[in-house]
Amino acid sequence: MSGASxxxxxxxxxxxxKGFVSxxxxxxxxxxxxxxxxxxxxxxxxxxxxxxxxxxAQQINMPESVVWLNQVHGTQVIxxxxxxxxxxxxxxxxxxxxxxxxxxxxxxxPVFFCDSKGHQVAVAHxxxxxxxxxxxxxxxxxxxxxxxxxxxxxxxxxxxxxxVGQEVYEAFCLKETSAHVAFKPSAEGKWLADLYTxxxxxxxxxxxxxxxxxxxxxxxxxxxxFSYRRDGQTGRMASVVWIEA
Numbered sequence: 001m002s003g004a005s006x007x008x009x010x011x012x013x014x015x016x017x018k019g020f021v022s023x024x025x026x027x028x029x030x031x032x033x034x035x036x037x038x039x040x041x042x043x044x045x046x047x048x049x050x051x052x053x054x055x056x057a058q059q060i061n062m063p064e065s066v067v068w069l070n071q072v073h074g075t076q077v078i079x080x081x082x083x084x085x086x087x088x089x090x091x092x093x094x095x096x097x098x099x100x101x102x103x104x105x106x107x108x109x110p111v112f113f114c115d116s117k118g119h120q121v122a123v124a125h126x127x128x129x130x131x132x133x134x135x136x137x138x139x140x141x142x143x144x145x146x147x148x149x150x151x152x153x154x155x156x157x158x159x160x161x162x163x164v165g166q167e168v169y170e171a172f173c174l175k176e177t178s179a180h181v182a183f184k185p186s187a188e189g190k191w192l193a194d195l196y197t198x199x200x201x202x203x204x205x206x207x208x209x210x211x212x213x214x215x216x217x218x219x220x221x222x223x224x225x226f227s228y229r230r231d232g233q234t235g236r237m238a239s240v241v242w243i244e245a
Contacts, residue, residue, distance in 0.1 A: 014118030037235025158217025
């Protein structure tokens with residue numbers, strides 16, 4: 001763990017792999033983005049976002065190579081660095097030293113990846129749509145050997161707070177027959193969904209046996225985390241990972 005303004009993944013990654021998740025604490029943004037909002041697309045004052053990103057970067061000694069994605073709840077993975085125009089992507093991968101991969105979340109699940117040698121890293125933005133469609137599988141496909149990859153599940157909306165409709169339940173169960181264990185009946189025609197369990201199922205199915213994390217809830221932990229489901233208009237946390245020389 002760490003100071004109030006960020007969290008470090010609790011996983012046995014090689015020392016060369018540096019990963020962090022920001023919290024909502026320690027920034028300059030005003031309500032409803034208070035205070036460390038790192039999302040430039042949510043209606044916050046642009047200068048406040050610039051200041052917040054600078055503070056976060058300084059605290060974790062982050063290289064200046066970060067690329068902020070246009071996230072669309074899809075399955076596109078971008079390999080960094082790149083000279084191509086990035087129209088939309090929900091995960092970033094790199095095997096280059098000093099290249100920062102980043103996603104923004106406020107209830108969706110950030111998933112960190114690295115190989116056992118510390119030569120490859122990635123981070124994915126997995127809301128229920130992207131998770132169901134295969135964003136984790138698409139990200140893992142960038143790695144040389146899935147069996148040598150570990151994953152860490154960052155702060156997301158927890159299983160006691162994420163109520164979804166019948167269509168979400170059916171979408172996952174069509175993809176994976178055992179997905180039903182990640183859902184509990186709620187109100188009529190509604191289910192409580194466990195994103196962490198769904199992510200673990202998907203990762204295990206493609207050979208990732210070493211999965212860590214999954215013990216946060218952005219919805220209930222209002223002090224530390226932004227939550228779109230809880231607040232509507234709100235800020236975003238950043239999940240970043242890179243390889244250090």
